[in-house]
Amino acid sequence: MKRIKQVNESKEMIYKALMDLLLEKNLEDITMTEIAKKAQVVRMTLYRHFKEKEDIILFGFDRNLSKVLDAMKKKENPTLMDLLVLRFKILQESPYTNILAKNHKLDKLFQTIGARNIHHFSDILPKVSTPYENAFIAGGIDTLTKLWIENGMKESYKDIATEVLDIIYRLKVL
Template sequence: MARLENLTERGYETQKQLGNALMELIIEKGYEKVSIKDLTERAGIDRTTFYLHFKDKDDLFTKSQIATINELVELRRTEAGPKPGVLLVFRHMSQNAKLYQAIFRTSGLVPGSASLEQYIANSIMPLLESELSRFGVSPPLHMPAIASYISGALRSLARWWLEAGMPQSPEEISELFIRLTTKGLLSLVETR
C-alpha cells in the first residue's frame, strides 16, 4: 500500500499492517465478515489504535484503493509511450496481487467510495475514443454501454488471471485481452 499521509515511520508502519491484514482477511472470509477486532488482532495492534487512523472499515478499504490508484496513475504517467495502457495495468496487478484480489472480490461493495472499478471504467472511455480516432472513426453509438462491456471484461479476466496464479505473463494476458476486445472471438479461432 502506498503512503497515505504524512506520518512518522512508526505510524506509517501500523497503517500498512492494518491494510495488509484487511486484504488477507477479505480473501479469507469476505469483506463484510471481517470485523475490526479480526483486523486489529491479525495486525497485532490494539483495537482503539485503529480508530486513531481510520473512521471505519470502509474508510481503510477506500484509502487503500485510492493509494493503489494513485500508484497506478503515476505509473502510467511516467511510463507513457508506445506500450498499451492495459499492459501496465496487468503488470501493476501482478506486483500487487493480494490487494487487487481483495478489491475484485468485493466489487462495487463499498458504497460511495472512489473504487478502482470506477477508475478503470472511467479510464476506458477516453482511451477508447483516442484509440478509435487512430482508425479515423468517430465514437460509435452506445459508448457507455461499450465502456461497461470492456471494463467488466477486463475486471473479470484480470480476476481470473490473479486467482489462477497468473499462468500467463502480463504481456500474454494483455495481448489476449486486446485481441478479444478489438477483433472478438472469431479472430482467435481463425488463426489455428
C-alpha cells in the same frame, strides 16, 4: 490542512499495522481490534477510516497504484496496450491481489483500479459511441481479469494484456 495530515498519518499507521500483522498470520485470523492496538489508535479511529480489513489493503493498493499511474502519465504517447500491461503488471506483482481474491473482494479492487485512476488516461482510451459499449468493454476486461487471477495468474502480465487486446480487435469491439 493539519486535519488532512492527521487523517493521512492515521491511515498510514493502520495500514502499516495490518501489513505487520499479515507477516504473522492470515487476514481472516486478524481482528480489527488487533489492528487498532498494533497501530496505537482507538477502534473508533480505525472504523472512521476503514469499514473492514480489505479496505485497508485497498488503501495500500490505491496508494501504490497512484504512484505508478503518475509515472505512466509522464510517458510520451501511451497506448491502450500500455494501459493493459500496466493493469496486469500491477495485479501480478502486488502482494494484495491474492489476499483480496481469497477474501472475495476483487470487485472492490477493480473499482479501485478503474473508477479512481483510469480517468487520468481518457485521452488515450479508444472512443466508444455509447456508455453501454463502454460498460460492455470494461465489464469484459474485469471478468477476464478476475478469471486470470482466480486461475493463478499463470500467464505473464504482457501475455494477458496481449490476449485482451487481441480479443477486443478480433471481436471488432473497438
